[in-house]
Amino acid sequence: MKHRFLIVEDSLLIAMDLEEAVSRAGHEVVGIAPDMRVALNYAPEADIAFVDVRLADGETGPRLARMLVERGLLVIFVTGNPMLLEGRDAGALGVIPKPLTHQAAADVIDFVIDWKNGRRRQPPARLRLFQPISSTFA
Secondary structure, three states: OOOOEEEEEEOOHHHHHHHHHHHOOOOEEEEEEOOOOHHHHHHHHOOOOEEEEEEEEEEHHHHHHHHHHHHOOOEEEEEEEHHHOOOOOOOEEEEEEEOOOOHHHHHHHOOOHHHHOOOOOOOOOOOOOOHHHHHHOO
């Protein structure tokens, strides 16, 4: 099954790397959004979102993530500032720190596709799930 990704990232180079990784995995990127307003415009077309914490309109990633989760999207934070998310996971599945290698991006994409399709497994090494592992895989 082909999934539709929204990439919320204000660094165009990072966003393009993620877009390439999603395409290589056989999925579609519905849009790249540098801020909350653009992301919300693309949200109805997506089912998975990669969201940075700090966007072009400020530290709006956590608030945006909550809105996307409420709309039924699976959200993974991709950020150079994972420490900013302590206690603010906004319903997201987890966080992976930047920078991402091509392999790390591919691993996270495979993991979130499995998760979206109901297959629970151990996350890739750098991905930290917000739910405790014991309850996630029970």
